[in-house]
Amino acid sequence: MTKIAVLGAGKIGEALLSGLLQGGRAAADLMFTEKHESRARSLTEQYGFEAVTVAGAAARADVLVVAVKPQDIEPLLTELSPVLRPGTLIVSLCAGLPTALYERRLPAGTPVVRVMPNTPMVVGEAMSAVSGGSNATAEHLKVVEELLSTVGKVAVVPESQQDAVTALSGSGPAYFFFLVEAMIDAGILLGIPRDLASQLIIQSAVGAATMLAEGTSHPVILREAVTSPAGTTIMAIRELEKHGVRAALLAAIESARDRSVELGRQHED
Ligand SMILES: NC(=O)C1=CN([C@@H]2O[C@H](COP(=O)(O)OP(=O)(O)OC[C@H]3O[C@@H](n4cnc5c(N)ncnc54)[C@H](OP(=O)(O)O)[C@@H]3O)[C@@H](O)[C@H]2O)C=CC1
Numbered sequence: 206m207t208k209i210a211v212l213g214a215g216k217i218g219e220a221l222l223s224g225l226l227q228g229g230r231a232a233a234d235l236m237f238t239e240k241h242e243s244r245a246r247s248l249t250e251q252y253g254f255e256a257v258t259v260a261g262a263a264a265r266a267d268v269l270v271v272a273v274k275p276q277d278i279e280p281l282l283t284e285l286s287p288v289l290r291p292g293t294l295i296v297s298l299c300a301g302l303p304t305a306l307y308e309r310r311l312p313a314g315t316p317v318v319r320v321m322p323n324t325p326m327v328v329g330e331a332m333s334a335v336s337g338g339s340n341a342t343a344e345h346l347k348v349v350e351e352l353l354s355t356v357g358k359v360a361v362v363p364e365s366q367q368d369a370v371t372a373l374s375g376s377g378p379a380y381f382f383f384l385v386e387a388m389i390d391a392g393i394l395l396g397i398p399r400d401l402a403s404q405l406i407i408q409s410a411v412g413a414a415t416m417l418a419e420g421t422s423h424p425v426i427l428r429e430a431v432t433s434p435a436g437t438t439i440m441a442i443r444e445l446e447k448h449g450v451r452a453a454l455l456a457a458i459e460s461a462r463d464r465s466v467e468l469g470r471q472h473e474d
């Protein structure tokens with residue numbers, strides 16, 4: 206069985222490890238490195254994964270998943286480069302970091318696959334986009350696709366689209382959580398108790414997402430079916446348009462894309 210080590214088991218690293226465990230991987234095949242000892246201890250106690258050093262991960266794992274913040278990449282690559290075994294597959298989850306950065310810093314020929322996942326991995330509903338670097342073969346991409354398909358859906362994209370993908374689906378869950386939070390507050394404004402407002406909005410979100418995921422109707426058709434002539438929904442839609450919510454989303458996602466590009470540029474030679 207392929208052994209996988211996550212380097213930097215923070216939020217997304219834990220989401221991947223726990224998703225892989227739920228998807229049927231043995232804890233014995235999953236390990237991680239982590240800066241904080243107390244966090245490492247709690248991950249081992251909660252899930253049974255082994256905490257290892259970078260050298261230990263490089264010696265034992267077939268796939269190294271890099272999940273540190275993009276700002277922390279340089280010291281990690283400096284530590285990893287001398288201990289990396291030829292043929293070990295590097296999978297980067299880091300926003301903005303191009304495969305070329307890893308190829309420059311790691312031994313010649315190291316295969317690198319760039320991935321942008323998202324946190325719904327913890328419930329097996331991730332959307333992950335993968336792109337191979339110049340040493341990654343179709344076989345490497347297949348390994349990564351198989352790995353990620355146990356925790357959600359996977360799309361192969363050209364690396365030139367990864368910054369946009371990061372802004373759309375990498376950050377995407379946060380936009381939905383933000384909307385849900387605001388809609389629950391609207392319930393409070395209207396005098397509905399928080400628990401009930403949460404139930405009403407979360408189940409509406411689950412129902413709407415399920416209809417969208419079925420893919421039989423375009424979002425516009427689904428929205429129109431809710432919007433009765435001279436009814437309540439059109440009044441709300443008028444306010445959303447008046448407050449520029451559509452334009453705000455376009456600008457927000459463009460800004461997230463720009464930040465992803467900027468995170469990559471910070472590591473150019
Ligand atoms: N969160 C998300 O939804 C998503 C995140 N990503 C990407 O995943 C990466 C991680 O993000 P996220 O999980 O949110 O961040 P976190 O800060 O939660 O996780 C990173 C963890 O790695 C630790 N760390 C830093 N350097 C090292 C090192 N050299 N060795 C071992 N551990 C180290 C950090 O410690 P410390 O905090 O002390 O620095 C932290 O605990 C980022 O590059 C991000 O772009 C991608 C998709 C979605």
Ligand SMILES: O=C(O)[C@@H]1CCC=N1
Pocket residue numbers: 300371375376
């Ligand atoms: O906010 C971030 O930078 C990371 C990348 C995508 C989601 N979270």
